[in-house]
Amino acid sequence: MANVQSVNRSLSILEALAQSPKGIGLTELANKVNLAKSSAHRLLATLINKGYVVQNRETDEYLLGLKIIELSSALLENLDIRTVAKKTLEELCSQTNEVVHLCIHENGEVVYIDKFESDQTIRMHSRIGKRTMMHSTGVGKVLLSGMTADEVRSIIKEKGMVAFTPNTITQENVLFDCLEKINKEGYTIDEIENEEGIRCIAAPIYDYSGKIIAAISISGPENRVTKERIQSELIDLILQTADIVSKKMGYLRD
Template sequence: MDKDKRSGLVQSIQRAFKIIEFMASGPREVTLTSITSALGMHVATVHRILATLISLGLVEQVPGSKKYRLGMKAIELGIAALSQIDLREEAAPYLRRLMESTGETANLVVLDRDEVVYIDKVQSSASLGMFVKIGKRAPIYCTGVGKVLTSEMPEDEVKAILLKSGMERLTQNTICSVSDFLEELKKTRERGYALDNEECEPGARCVAAPLRDHTGRIIAAISVSGPSVRFTDARLPELIRQTIEVAAEISRRMGYRGKEISGVNDPKAKLHKLAQVSGE
């Protein structure tokens, strides 16, 4: 008796799912031959499963050709699944893991008009830590999460937010120039994360990374925050790596299937980028 039969799994459903998964991850339209070659299934088996999937609306044959593509029912199911995802619920275990692996407070933040709002957190147990209240609001221009959340917004929209909120100097490191902030957003887009280098509160630093939905749009940000005495230049590359990796995992939970952020697994690249930031 094979393993699938012993475990009670239905092999035909497994095969059907593999075909759907292949169609979702490959070219928009596929042929019978490409499916059989990629999955190692017999032509007759694939043809029979495709006929069933077509009858259910999960797959459709392209009119006037021998190619197949996902049907409207598959799209409907995907949209239904995405609509049932709750950001806070999905992010919660990852925030806790980020806090436990770094020992620093982990935050979940969204943009609300011209401010960022902290909608969830896992507090660090360190004796000297950053306390962030859920529901707290902060400006975009002096927070790592603010930089991340506005990094891909049209420039005129960013300028409108800054015009409305102003750019009050909160510390000696606060960015108070629109042009300097726009340059900071450019760097954030390029490296895939943002830093708050004592720009909002003296003695506090933060690393932030974006969360994306199934369309690739930035819908939220996560961050780790803590005192500068622990967020040393020597430690920042590891905090950056952990934050980016957790953000990527949450994004996958939210349906994102885009490319990984460059530089995540390249310590030299991270150190070079960090050196650039520290020297500015």
């Protein structure tokens, strides 16, 4: 397929401007993109007209315009988390040979929107589309950790804190301590709190604005997903995976 020269040159200008956030003069810019000043000036005039570039009238230097932000924001807001995360979560499932979940929050509940099965036999209640409570699951607690205290209390008031196992958190202050720990460590463990015999580790997925938009988990029977294995292997794997997916969603860690 033939390249359109003017398009290539315009894109080169935009890329060069992205590398010079404080602005760049015409001569330096033309040199950077290997263009004559007259050619660079003509292309810049078109880009300014379309809002992709602005010129500082005091310094005559050029900068990226707000139209770039508009386009990138539209792209990021329309990213489908399932599509974006699918390959990475499949790899995590293959690496651990345990069940991997992708979940979101909706109306005070956890919703499982994707599930990747391991080769090992395991009976779990989770399935795509299933809803469950937030306080008793690793993914639910991760999602709660991104909310305000008032939002969390509102969910607790509406949904309650039912005990599904002897380990389920049923006290509000204990839950808030757990959420604080998640925000410090970046992950949490479901210590057989939602299903008997099932332990999991979960971590948050962030969008471009730094908001938690989803949670992922590695789940398995307690004899395979041991406390020792979590510490030696699974914490690193889930944090790395969550970071990869978050970056694909546009998140830039400080």
